[in-house]
Amino acid sequence: MFNSQRPSSNDLPTTRQLLKATGIAVVAAGTLLVTVVLPSEYAIDPTGVGRVLGFAEMGEIKQQLAAEAAADEQNAAGAEVRSIAVAPDSEGEAEGRQDITELTLAPGEGAEVKAVMSDGASLRYEWSVAGGHVNYDTHADAPGVSYHGYDKGWESTGESGTLVAAFDGSHGWFWRNRSGGTVTVTLRTEGAYAEIKRVV
Structure with missing residues (x-):
């Protein structure tokens, strides 16, 4: 049996602190989504930061390779x-x-x-x-x-x-x-x- 003390309400984060932390996490995730994930995976770069960092080119290559692979499958019988x-x-x-x-x-x-x-x-x-x-x-x-x-x-x-x-x-x-x-x-x-x- 553990004899740990129950935390007091003063030791727990307040509702305001929780909302603030959640807001910061949402903003950070949204920033990463717009500047890194969308440019590098889908060649979508609404802010232009992805192109400066080199992620947009990576996404363009991925999209081109995916399109070429699909075209190759459709044309495999053409020889x-x-x-x-x-x-x-x-x-x-x-x-x-x-x-x-x-x-x-x-x-x-x-x-x-x-x-x-x-x-x-x-x-x-x-x-x-x-x-x-x-x-x-x-x-x-x-x-x-x-x-x-x-x-x-x-x-x-x-x-x-x-x-x-x-x-x-x-x-x-x-x-x-x-x-x-x-x-x-x-x-x-x-x-x-x-x-x-x-x-x-």
Whole structure:
């Protein structure tokens, strides 16, 4: 049993003090909401303080990424992949396959194309952009490997080279249209891969 004394009314805050503390808390929360939360989360900056502190730019980026992700989901089925048969070599075995993949991307829209490849397999590629330029990221993934980067660049109108698979998995490209108008990306691939398809 505790023998603590009951506090006297003089030790407790008065109603006026409680109302004052509550008012201060409401004003502080409202200030944080207007100057930090709204600019950084929703790009809403009614006072202009969020832009001075750098929070408005953060919110604009978040809103842009959310809009781009929604657009990517809606346009994921817009790619056309045309396969070209490869003639067998002198030993009667196919040396690989060839494909042409065409993507039409609106401003800000992104797309990803991946080829399924075995460890050490290679494919030759060439892609070009008509109507503008794109940012790109050449990378791979597999079960247990969320991201393996090969190359990336900005404001490119095309690239070519040989992609050698670092492991069994999906290897390919992600493009984002950073031009002011619609662009068409044409990817030509040739080599040892099982399939190629648009995944985003």
